[in-house]
Amino acid sequence: MDMIGLHIGVIGAGTMGLGIAQIAAQAGCRVTVFDQSAQALARGGAAMDAALERMVAKGRLAADLRSEITGRVRWDDQLHALSNAHLVIEAIVERLDIKRDVFSALEQIVGADCILATNTSSLSVDAIASALRWPDRFCGLHFFNPVPVMRLVELIASSRTAPSVMTRAAKVMTAWGKQVIVARDVPGFIVNSVARPYYAEGFAALGDGIAPQDIDALMVEAGGFRIGPLALSDLIGQDINYAAAASVHSRIAGIARFELRREQAALVERGDLGQKTGRGVYDHGKPLPLPNWLTSEKPAPAHIQVHAADSPLQGLFTRLANSGICVERNDALPPDCFKLGECVIALGDGLPLAARPGVDMLLDLARDFATATALGVTALRGTDLNPLTAMFHRVGINLLLLPDRPGQVVLRSMVQLANAALDAANHGVASPEDIDKALILGANHPQGPIDWGCGYGIERLAVNLRHLASVLQSDAYLPSAASAK
Numbered sequence: 001m002d003m004i005g006l007h008i009g010v011i012g013a014g015t016m017g018l019g020i021a022q023i024a025a026q027a028g029c030r031v032t033v034f035d036q037s038a039q040a041l042a043r044g045g046a047a048m049d050a051a052l053e054r055m056v057a058k059g060r061l062a063a064d065l066r067s068e069i070t071g072r073v074r075w076d077d078q079l080h081a082l083s084n085a086h087l088v089i090e091a092i093v094e095r096l097d098i099k100r101d102v103f104s105a106l107e108q109i110v111g112a113d114c115i116l117a118t119n120t121s122s123l124s125v126d127a128i129a130s131a132l133r134w135p136d137r138f139c140g141l142h143f144f145n146p147v148p149v150m151r152l153v154e155l156i157a158s159s160r161t162a163p164s165v166m167t168r169a170a171k172v173m174t175a176w177g178k179q180v181i182v183a184r185d186v187p188g189f190i191v192n193s194v195a196r197p198y199y200a201e202g203f204a205a206l207g208d209g210i211a212p213q214d215i216d217a218l219m220v221e222a223g224g225f226r227i228g229p230l231a232l233s234d235l236i237g238q239d240i241n242y243a244a245a246a247s248v249h250s251r252i253a254g255i256a257r258f259e260l261r262r263e264q265a266a267l268v269e270r271g272d273l274g275q276k277t278g279r280g281v282y283d284h285g286k287p288l289p290l291p292n293w294l295t296s297e298k299p300a301p302a303h304i305q306v307h308a309a310d311s312p313l314q315g316l317f318t319r320l321a322n323s324g325i326c327v328e329r330n331d332a333l334p335p336d337c338f339k340l341g342e343c344v345i346a347l348g349d350g351l352p353l354a355a356r357p358g359v360d361m362l363l364d365l366a367r368d369f370a371t372a373t374a375l376g377v378t379a380l381r382g383t384d385l386n387p388l389t390a391m392f393h394r395v396g397i398n399l400l401l402l403p404d405r406p407g408q409v410v411l412r413s414m415v416q417l418a419n420a421a422l423d424a425a426n427h428g429v430a431s432p433e434d435i436d437k438a439l440i441l442g443a444n445h446p447q448g449p450i451d452w453g454c455g456y457g458i459e460r461l462a463v464n465l466r467h468l469a470s471v472l473q474s475d476a477y478l479p480s481a482a483s484a485k
């Protein structure tokens with residue numbers, strides 16, 4: 001699609017509007033940014049200049065293109081300036097009444113062919129459309145922050161959007177270099193609903209007394225995520241993250257998985273909003289605390305016995321064998337278990353250690369035991385942790401001691417993410433492939449949750465979730481119909 005000659009209107013010169021205007025202008029479009037605040041417009045112009053200047057400094061943009069790009073952008077405090085736009089994207093305050101008013105005024109002044117889109121992250125696209133005389137040309141285009149960096153755009157139709165509008169909107173987004181994923185108009189669309197358990201489980205673990213640096217370290221070093229849930233919520237801002245959770249929660253009645261976490265509410269109430277206020281989960285005025293790694297003065301044991309059945313632990317056994325530890329097969333052991341001296345160590349399955357007779361230690365899950373650099377372990381009181389710690393140190397794995405908590409940390413988060421994703425697929429929010437792609441592109445997850453769940457085993461996933469649901473007596477963990485099959 002030829003972008004030259006395409007006139008894009010952007011409403012709102014805030015964080016998102018600026019990013020959208022910048023990528024539209026970079027793609028060659030003519031852009032008009034409207035904001036009711038002259039101050040926001042002036043700040044916006046300076047901010048876009050600075051953003052492009054940084055790109056030049058990093059060698060990502062030729063210096064002579066900078067003025068060409070800024071030359072394509074007009075800043076205006078009159079809505080009328082958008083009258084001959086071909087596509088208008090709204091990115092103003094997240095209020096249904098105000099968005100409706102703006103679109104009602106806008107549809108009177110733009111041409112009949114102009115597409116109108118909202119960047120709302122939590123309101124219903126249908127509810128905004130219901131205020132319009134011509135709702136067929138209206139859709140949702142949900143960008144991610146920072147817009148120039150994040151490649152995903154969720155495209156959402158209202159119940160009245162014309163298919164040709166979806167096609168044209170998708171073509172423009174693709175021409176801007178975005179990956180478009182069509183999502184149903186459900187609260188939080190794909191990313192903001194499916195990724196919710198990542199934060200919710202982080203706060204639940206915090207509420208159970210686990211140190212935040214231990215939770216974050218496990219989710220990064222065993223879970224394979226780029227940043228832990230608590231550090232990420234401090235980066236996003238507790239108020240913003242909690243508002244997103246609250247909005248999904250308020251629009252979904254009765255799904256326990258979306259219950260709000262009191263630990264996060266308390267931070268917001270105290271004004272501990274994260275990096276921007278200097279304190280959130282962490283005190284950002286000080287160096288962040290180190291995880292409580294276990295230490296050992298003893299040498300690593302010379303051999304272990306393992307159950308040979310196919311197990312997620314296989315990658316770990318191979319690593320241990322490659323480091324010179326003798327890994328003996330003993331099929332008398334239960335599956336997903338190994339024995340160190342007289343100590344039986346089992347992979348967690350959602351039950352607490354207290355409900356696992358004959359097991360002395362429970363190992364928390366890793367996305368990939370062949371590459372994990374830290375693992376969590378729960379041990380019976382009085383168990384000597386030295387041999388296990390020493391053995392893991394030998395293969396570059398740090399160990400963290402966890403309380404006897406159902407699902408420990410990583411397992412509980414990962415099975416709940418996969419559960420949420422399967423549920424979304426089951427409800428037709430998007431295809432399983434698109435849900436996975438959205439989480440990777442829009443939330444920086446290392447792997448799609450459904451792809452992970454299939455590799456882990458849908459049956460194993462459902463068993464873990466049922467254990468969690470029964471031990472915690474919470475419907476929040478009931479397996480989605482898709483994983484229960």
Ligand code: NAI
Nearest residue numbers: 012013014015016035036037040091092093094120121145
């Ligand atoms: P922001 O607060 O940075 O900017 C909003 C801008 O809209 C301000 O400049 C304000 O002056 C202007 N504005 C407010 N009411 C207006 C009106 N009636 N007419 C014209 N201009 C008006 O907000 P931000 O963060 O850019 O969010 C905008 C929208 O994008 C919201 O709907 C939000 O939910 C959505 N969104 C935000 C994301 C984020 O990470 N900040 C991510 C994805 C979507």
